[in-house]
Amino acid sequence: MPDAAPHGAPRARILLIGDELLLGRTADANGAWLARRLSDAGFLVRGLHIVGDEEREIVAALRAARRDAELVVCSGGLGPTADDRTRQALARLLRAPLIEDGASWRRIQRWHARRRPGTEVPASNRQQALLPRGAEALLNDRGTAPGILARGGGAWIACLPGVPHELQAMSERLLRRLRRLLPGWRRPACSELWVAGISESALQDRLGELLAGDEPRVGITVSEQAYITLRLVGAPAAVRARRRALRARLGPWLLPAPSLAASLVQALRAAGATVACAESCTAGHAAASLLAVPGASAVLRESLIAYHEEAKIARLGVARALIREQGVVSEPVVRAMAEGLRRAVGCDLALATTGIAGPTGGTPQLPVGTVWVAAASARGTVARRLLIAGERQRVQRRAAAEALLLAWQHWRSGGSPPPA
């Protein structure tokens, strides 16, 4: 859809390389990430292609991709093993010999010396310093393989490693480098809003025409972490105006930070308050989400995974009789867990979860996916029952996210019961 592109947007194509991606065993993380990053940076992403490790296939895909794109970004196939053929394929496409890049080889040696002092660099790692003549190395400060940037057939071709955290850091540097190489390219403005406690379809109904049109474009992404991101991309003035209009309609659901966990950590830090979690079926995911936020250690000092009944009794002071009478997956027990944790740890806000993550353990009354979550503070305790579809890990993660949502609503409301 070239007519949908911001005027003059350069075109990009993405090429992912690796047999494992074609076997469907490895969930690819790089494709969607690169597509979003390039779109946000003002590129029109025209296609994404996944091919296997065979050199001839990679050459053919590179040749097809550069035909109608100003930028081709590849990931994968730069590792040290014999089935990593991206650099060879690029050299063949460019009809340029592979030559060792001295700076890259020294960097590989230093990288190795830091990690395995006193041992020799395996020969297979040395080929990672090879570049097609005329190409430049792209710094990789998170792994051994440098990336490659080359010009061929009217396009810039960038090859990045397939390891996501290496690829992501290198993409940012690549975009900075391209600013000088693609003079016509202008980055659009980009802005995000985050909401929680409202469904996607309720959001659609409420916002209606504010989601339509191309200037700015508004995209909605629903996170498994129980919040929704609205993303605005377009001319700066249009983005600013639409952002104001959206904020005006989204007041009660807006989050101050880019996730529920980050919002909760920010609010607790501002109040000088502490939090702890007593997690059963959520396996520690609520605490892990909070602790993924930099600085979270100031608010979460300790936390507990209490899978077994005895742990709920011994560590949280839940009465054995309560568990026997109500069942371990019940509102009274989850409330007792949150309140017991608050007493045991002496924190301001306590979260608790108990439920059935599956695949076994369900009953007609309490099917797999049934989870009770609770939040307790000085102002009282709230609890909510969930029924989550899907596999064990999805139940664990979704329930943890819903516990954070309940805790956020409880804390923000000053302790009053959250809206249904």
Place this chain on the structure above:
Amino acid sequence: MPDAAPHGAPRARILLIGDELLLGRTADANGAWLARRLSDAGFLVRGLHIVGDEEREIVAALRAARRDAELVVCSGGLGPTADDRTRQALARLLRAPLIEDGASWRRIQRWHARRRPGTEVPASNRQQALLPRGAEALLNDRGTAPGILARGGGAWIACLPGVPHELQAMSERLLRRLRRLLPGWRRPACSELWVAGISESALQDRLGELLAGDEPRVGITVSEQAYITLRLVGAPAAVRARRRALRARLGPWLLPAPSLAASLVQALRAAGATVACAESCTAGHAAASLLAVPGASAVLRESLIAYHEEAKIARLGVARALIREQGVVSEPVVRAMAEGLRRAVGCDLALATTGIAGPTGGTPQLPVGTVWVAAASARGTVARRLLIAGERQRVQRRAAAEALLLAWQHWRSGGSPPPA
């Protein structure tokens, strides 16, 4: 790579259609699913291509895909709206007019009547009954749009809707239909081995020629969870023979189950033993990895996140003086955490972690990414120092995986110190 295919394996290409996939907002679920399903069914998946909704792009991608494949499976672009162009693109490719399929139109009418009784079928839904002349409709019993199966340029082209649960049900029917249309097609054997404690390049050096060749093909996938999967695909006898050869060289590193966490849970269950974790910088990820394994609750009864010094002192009995003298990120402290946890919980195996996940808190002596991990059992305690590159969450996850590796090595060796 026609020569790399198991003898006689038909080649497949996958084509996903939709602008939203190229904006990176929608995590595509169909690509990996189709790739795995087709690979498991004995197809050699040669490539996966994502294109936008533009008709010309779809025609070009279809034409390129059928050139060297016996089967092209497309998903998306069969909806009722104007930007759904897959059927038009297919008709153009085949130079065949679109003709209404009577049976499909009656099915659409019945589907509509069940859902919106008494209202007329929108005109836009009627175009979903159009097929290129000579094509056949593929039954969709979960939605309005039928799929399309057509023959063109030596390949079978199947177009399926983009809704995952519709696509999945229809794929099974498509595979049954193809069994009659592709008489040469036979399912290959498929086998996996898992190893931990050896790097990818050391594996390459050690296995050399056992990784090369096409019969069987051996693929290597490195997990962020500190283990490596080797996947063998080919003729059953070749797969069995190579598997034996690989196992003979990989003895000390072989895992009994498809991850470190699953292997540890399996070994502990077999021994009737229990495990607990005292996690600081790993934020609960070690326990969460264990608890992701079905049945893990039998071995992990409780676990602790002890971020703050006071939690390490109060819950784990680490001496305050030890922390003051050695620093909280140190070998003596991580050992004391593991041993203290074992005493406090009364478990057979205890894991502990302490380190600096970042982004702040590093020093020249203890840079961000420095983590000490330990494992304690009745036979003693082992500890290891790590230096992990990357962002906070990566440090947390990788360190948790390395703690599981140390625990696995310690447990399997019966408590003797693991090899360096």
